[in-house]
Amino acid sequence: MTGLTIDHGGAISVDPDALRDVARRLDAVASRCDDARAAIMRVHRIIVDTPGFSTHVDTVGLWSSGQHVARLHSECQETARSTLLMADAYEYVELRAEAEMLERSDPGTAQRLLRQADRLAASDDRIRAMADDLIAQWRAERFEGLAGNVVTPGLYDQLFLTVATVGVVSGLGKVRLGETLTGKADAVSVAPVKTSSPAGAPSGLAGALGRMPRTSGAQIAVEKYSFADGSTKFVAYLEGTQSVGWGGKEPWDSKSNLQLYTGQRSASYQSTIEALQAAGAQPGDEVDVVAHSQSGMVAAHLSMESGFDVQMQITAGSPVEPTLDDDQTIIQVRHSDDPVSSLAGGGSPEGTGSDDSVTLLTQGTPLDTVGDLAVDAHHLDTYIDTAKTADDLSDPRMDAMDEFWRELDAAEVIERTEYQAERVE
Structure with missing residues (x-):
């Protein structure tokens, strides 16, 4: 017995809505990071503008901390955007798969799902390619x-x-x-x-x-x-x-x-x-x-x-x-x-x-x-x-x-x- 995996099966094992929730949380963290950076920069300005104050505070270290928090802000924003894009790619795969499943039994619903998938793909040129990669990976790894x-x-x-x-x-x-x-x-x-x-x-x-x-x-x-x-x-x-x-x-x-x-x-x-x-x-x-x-x-x-x-x-x-x-x-x-x-x-x-x-x-x-x-x-x-x-x-x-x-x-x-x-x- 080796390598037991437990998942939902299929190409999509992550709920797109759960990913979007993660993205929203990351965006909230990014916002807090931006607030922290602004506060650090205000404190730095007060210190350097106050005569003699900078001799008691490591202003270089304080400035570096502000820059570090600024980078965290950017990284959180970028990760949130990437997570939203991945959620859209997962949803696109799900919509196409569900449409294919319903093609015979409910063609009207199948067409509606395909139109929904097309609108989603039109929102970002990268979605179709990412979806194709997900399916290709699933096909390559299913055995x-x-x-x-x-x-x-x-x-x-x-x-x-x-x-x-x-x-x-x-x-x-x-x-x-x-x-x-x-x-x-x-x-x-x-x-x-x-x-x-x-x-x-x-x-x-x-x-x-x-x-x-x-x-x-x-x-x-x-x-x-x-x-x-x-x-x-x-x-x-x-x-x-x-x-x-x-x-x-x-x-x-x-x-x-x-x-x-x-x-x-x-x-x-x-x-x-x-x-x-x-x-x-x-x-x-x-x-x-x-x-x-x-x-x-x-x-x-x-x-x-x-x-x-x-x-x-x-x-x-x-x-x-x-x-x-x-x-x-x-x-x-x-x-x-x-x-x-x-x-x-x-x-x-x-x-x-x-x-x-x-x-x-x-x-x-x-x-x-x-x-x-x-x-x-x-x-x-x-x-x-x-x-x-x-x-x-x-x-x-x-x-x-x-x-x-x-x-x-x-x-x-x-x-x-x-x-x-x-x-x-």
């Missing part, structure tokens, strides 16, 4: 961390880059606004295989990923949280790919992988819907999701097109990035040496979800061993190790997730059911 494999460098690096290229060139790694699954899923049967009553909600990111189904054959676990006021919430824990087969009884297989990645309704997605319904979830109910691998795609479409209200989703090694509303939070855990995660194409310049959404990125298997050939970096256990590292950091950007679990922990009753799904003739 940063891929290290040559010591055992089979050419094979592993080529595999990774080929898979990453698929995500970038095809555009399938980003689920765009308005994109819904098409076609009809294979018929499935979903049956409960174990029930339990957990003592509380998970604690931390590692605890959440560790709540996956434990019963042999189960791919789905649904926890129903019932509160004193009569309200209920649900959390679904969804396993990743269980079989490399094609179209057999196991819904979490290669067929479902391809279907979901290419925008088709899969048996695994259908199984999840039916399991949630069996657990008592109704349209409009809050259903939050913890998902690994293939199920990251299931979670994406649950949050974007199902009738459930998905407020929080946690994904590990997902092949896609969803386009979420600004009131939906997503915690994405990704390994830079995980080929499956690289199918997301490095995400998107605009990122996704609420301001509380974060992407955690690190190298899953930094030692480059023969185990890399078995895609250790994609295994759930490896992602849980990364989650433990993140939990130990106590990063404030994870506070929203921690608060989410604390709220669930207030439930009076927690009912957990694990389900096994199969394709049927």
Whole structure:
């Protein structure tokens, strides 16, 4: 484990309005510096104009202090101007990215955003160039961390880059606004295989990923949280790919992988819907999701097109990035040496979800061993190790997730059911 980064994802990880607030504060400091310089110069004039006074005061040092404060004034002003310019460049990128995202679903709003971006760029000739540099830097660094494999460098690096290229060139790694699954899923049967009553909600990111189904054959676990006021919430824990087969009884297989990645309704997605319904979830109910691998795609479409209200989703090694509303939070855990995660194409310049959404990125298997050939970096256990590292950091950007679990922990009753799904003739 090395070099864990936690940010909002995308090219823009700083709020332009926050930058403008910094610029205003810097400008206020500059104003105070100018007042201080003027006061020092007045005192200096009084001293030198008063006979005999200068013999008791270091007027040279006093004059130098005034010049130093004057330089601070100029530096603060210049920094404030540069910060405002950077804020405009960041906002320009955000406006263009949001317009591109809405081009299909809301062309009118997309055009309005483009006009707003153009007006912003017209205010300073440097904005477009700075924005282009930001995007170029993001594209160059989104797969940063891929290290040559010591055992089979050419094979592993080529595999990774080929898979990453698929995500970038095809555009399938980003689920765009308005994109819904098409076609009809294979018929499935979903049956409960174990029930339990957990003592509380998970604690931390590692605890959440560790709540996956434990019963042999189960791919789905649904926890129903019932509160004193009569309200209920649900959390679904969804396993990743269980079989490399094609179209057999196991819904979490290669067929479902391809279907979901290419925008088709899969048996695994259908199984999840039916399991949630069996657990008592109704349209409009809050259903939050913890998902690994293939199920990251299931979670994406649950949050974007199902009738459930998905407020929080946690994904590990997902092949896609969803386009979420600004009131939906997503915690994405990704390994830079995980080929499956690289199918997301490095995400998107605009990122996704609420301001509380974060992407955690690190190298899953930094030692480059023969185990890399078995895609250790994609295994759930490896992602849980990364989650433990993140939990130990106590990063404030994870506070929203921690608060989410604390709220669930207030439930009076927690009912957990694990389900096994199969394709049927």
